[in-house]
Amino acid sequence: MKKRTAQALCFWIPVKKWRKKSIATLKEFNISKTYANYKQYNHFYHDFLNHQVKPESVLIVEPNPYHGEILPGFVKYWQDAGYHVDVIMRIANYEENPFVLFSAKEKPDIFPLQKWRIKSALKQKIIRNYDFLFISSSDYQETKECYLNYLGFKPQTRHGSFCIYHNCRNIEHYKENPAFFDKRLFVLNEFPLAAGKAKLLCPVYFGPVKTHSKNPLTKFVTIGRLSPNTRNCSQLLNAVEKLLSENITDFEVAIIGSGDLNIPPHLASHIKKLGRLSFPDMYARCQESDFLLALLDSENPAQKLYLEGITTGSKQLSLGMNLPLLIDKAFADVYGFNDEDSVLYQNDGLYQAMKQAVRMDEKTYARMCKNLSEHARKVYDKSLQNLCQSVKQVKE
Numbered sequence: 001m002k003k004r005t006a007q008a009l010c011f012w013i014p015v016k017k018w019r020k021k022s023i024a025t026l027k028e029f030n031i032s033k034t035y036a037n038y039k040q041y042n043h044f045y046h047d048f049l050n051h052q053v054k055p056e057s058v059l060i061v062e063p064n065p066y067h068g069e070i071l072p073g074f075v076k077y078w079q080d081a082g083y084h085v086d087v088i089m090r091i092a093n094y095e096e097n098p099f100v101l102f103s104a105k106e107k108p109d110i111f112p113l114q115k116w117r118i119k120s121a122l123k124q125k126i127i128r129n130y131d132f133l134f135i136s137s138s139d140y141q142e143t144k145e146c147y148l149n150y151l152g153f154k155p156q157t158r159h160g161s162f163c164i165y166h167n168c169r170n171i172e173h174y175k176e177n178p179a180f181f182d183k184r185l186f187v188l189n190e191f192p193l194a195a196g197k198a199k200l201l202c203p204v205y206f207g208p209v210k211t212h213s214k215n216p217l218t219k220f221v222t223i224g225r226l227s228p229n230t231r232n233c234s235q236l237l238n239a240v241e242k243l244l245s246e247n248i249t250d251f252e253v254a255i256i257g258s259g260d261l262n263i264p265p266h267l268a269s270h271i272k273k274l275g276r277l278s279f280p281d282m283y284a285r286c287q288e289s290d291f292l293l294a295l296l297d298s299e300n301p302a303q304k305l306y307l308e309g310i311t312t313g314s315k316q317l318s319l320g321m322n323l324p325l326l327i328d329k330a331f332a333d334v335y336g337f338n339d340e341d342s343v344l345y346q347n348d349g350l351y352q353a354m355k356q357a358v359r360m361d362e363k364t365y366a367r368m369c370k371n372l373s374e375h376a377r378k379v380y381d382k383s384l385q386n387l388c389q390s391v392k393q394v395k396e
Contacts, residue, residue, distance in 0.1 A: 068093035073203020100208020226259025
């Protein structure tokens, strides 16, 4: 249902919080899709209520119908911390198959549910059998509030809940409980805004990743929504134009994600827009590519949030897929990348960075990938240490 129609139908609801929830529900309401999902997936709700929760278990919940790519990394952290993991996710995430790279031994027990079923499940007695609830996106985008506030109750696990924020600003904006600070809260990157409030927990594991050698035809990929607020696509088009004007043609760019981009006909043989892909297809494209384009622009005021509180998914993909980034130095400094594990540029320097990447020899590329792997290991080790430390604090 269209947003404006939903707003018109709900304008009479006096309490703002109730009105926002009603609008969010109506916006996504589609009777045929709702019925189809009910027929296909309703049994998972009953499967969840009736399954045997194993000792030392954590329940991970992703309340948004996206962000599925972060779940494998969080599952891996909890498993390495010594816990069995069950996952509740939205049906849209489940259908994209984010755990495709996991082995059968690694894969958690997964329960895809509608959002109203998730809320109902978290009220049930079975929740008491879990040691922890881990909310993998505390920023609940449908109603713009903390997910625990959206629920309106505290799920009764043995040791309470942990939450991760994707936007550090929301810790204050959503009036997060100060009792959670630096103990039950996590963030994807160590921004100054999160200091003393939340610890680093960056998901950099998608499953085993194959060792990759640089292709003779250099393959770039960029992943994410195409919007001036998230990516500078005009800078990419200009860079490709300059490369071709210098007769540098041994490269291609794959664009993965929703949104529109008008690719001039004379560039179409080098830039392919693939649209939104399932995780199996997206992971496969990453593993056959040589470089990841972040396309962040430090001169764009709308993208300043990626320097202050929001973490680009390109960070996790680069580290988890061992895929070197081409990234504006201002963002590299914030995310911990350097010219040993990435290709950095400043201002309008994407063209030179792409030229450097195309001309990079296999030995230099292999060294960059090795350095990137070491960077990922450090992020992983620190994140796991932070999780274990918080678990210990809460249980003491």
